[in-house]
Amino acid sequence: MEDTLKEYNLIVNQCRSLFEKKMKDYGVAWRILRVPSLTDQIFIKAQRIRSLQTQKEQKIDEGQESEFIGIVNYSIMALIQLDRGVSELPDLSHEVALQLYDNQIEQIQNLMIKKNHDYGEAWRDMRVSSLTDLILQKLLRVKQIEENKGKTLVSEGIDANYQDMVNYAIFSLIHLNYERF
Secondary structure, eight states, X not given: OHHHHHHHHHHHHHXXXXXXXXXXXXXXXXXXXXXXXXXXXXXXXXXXXXXXXXXXXXXXXXXXXXXXXXXXXXXXXXXXXXXXXXXXXXXXOHHHHHHHHHHHHHHHHHHHHHHHHHHTTGGGGSOHHHHHHHHHHHXXXXXXXXXXXXXXXXXXXXXXXXXXXXXXXXXHHHHHTGGGO
């Protein structure tokens, strides 16, 4: 578990760094996105990853890693939107946006620690392609919950699905970066 936390935090720092740099370029324009728009953005990234995993030819010079980082960051944006609501205009300072990012990642990491304990680090024996499929499945679940106006009968809500997607994407990035650790 000690290695997992070290690897997890290295990946989180990489994702957060990109989030912060993009905020310097674009501000917090993402605050105007409705949650289903963020879901669709994540879906596009997950579909591209699956295409990269199944097709022989790649025409854009960006690999799976950048797409998994996008899944982490867009999922965190979605969680912030769920918590704060959508804004008509960018309404957060960079400092507040980073604090909200950190708060979300702390909750997600705490969830990972609990699940990782109960599941015995089973993700380490999983393929990146399987983690990709699980992300796509979670996205389809989120889309259905969104169609149901956020209501579920017995299932976890949208936020839990986004949290799982973040963890699956981070696990995938750990697998893809394993040689660097």
